[in-house]
Amino acid sequence: MHRTxxxxxxxxxxxxxxxxxxxxxxxxxxxxxSAAPTIDSKTPRTYMHLxxxxxxxxxxxxxxxxxxxxxxxxxxxxxxxxxKQGVIDNQNSYEYKSLNRExxxxxxxxxxxxxxxxxxxxxxxxxxYDHEQWDRDWVANQQYMDQIAAYPKDWWKPENQSxxxxxxxxxxxxxxxxxxxxxxxxxxxxxxxxxxxxxxASGSRELQRNRK
Numbered sequence: 001m002h003r004t005x006x007x008x009x010x011x012x013x014x015x016x017x018x019x020x021x022x023x024x025x026x027x028x029x030x031x032x033x034s035a036a037p038t039i040d041s042k043t044p045r046t047y048m049h050l051x052x053x054x055x056x057x058x059x060x061x062x063x064x065x066x067x068x069x070x071x072x073x074x075x076x077x078x079x080x081x082x083x084k085q086g087v088i089d090n091q092n093s094y095e096y097k098s099l100n101r102e103x104x105x106x107x108x109x110x111x112x113x114x115x116x117x118x119x120x121x122x123x124x125x126x127x128x129y130d131h132e133q134w135d136r137d138w139v140a141n142q143q144y145m146d147q148i149a150a151y152p153k154d155w156w157k158p159e160n161q162s163x164x165x166x167x168x169x170x171x172x173x174x175x176x177x178x179x180x181x182x183x184x185x186x187x188x189x190x191x192x193x194x195x196x197x198x199x200x201a202s203g204s205r206e207l208q209r210n211r212k
Contacts, residue, residue: 004014011017098104146153 005018007014007017007021
């Protein structure tokens with residue numbers, strides 16, 4: 001009983017229904033096998049220019065060609081050096097030439113001529129101030145200052161202090177003698193003036209008596 005066909009839907013003939021279901025299932029399987037997928041799950045296409053960069057290869061070849069050319073030039077130079085027994089040709093016959101050299105020379109000549117003229121005018125110009133007269137005036141002013149000063153010049157120095165003390169002592173002695181002399185002379189002058197007054201008074205009295 002378990003091997004008998006059991007249709008899903010009710011049918012009047014199980015044998016025909018079984019054949020029909022098998023035919024539908026085979027058709028379904030065939031359609032599934034021939035069905036195209038909606039999502040492309042294949043490997044992506046490979047492009048040659050992405051894997052092989054021709055520009056980089058060309059640049060590498062050019063660089064290698066430049067290196068080879070430089071190597072050949074260096075090898076030729078080394079071979080010439082070896083043939084010439086180490087002679088080095090380092091002479092440079094180029095002469096430096098300035099485009100405005102003549103103009104700068106003319107400007108220098110003009111400046112030198114102007115400086116010479118200025119120096120000549122300065123040397124020929126007479127001075128407005130006489131420094132010798134200034135020296136003479138300064139000496140005279142120093143003498144005037146020494147004459148009116150209360151203390152002698154450089155009195156604070158030790159060698160001048162001893163001199164000033166001796167000069168002060170001599171001045172005091174002279175002033176004392178002069179004061180004593182002046183007192184004596186003043187006393188004699190006073191006595192003489194009193195005697196002259198008395199003589200004048202007696203003479204005037206005698207004249208008055210004679211007139212009477």
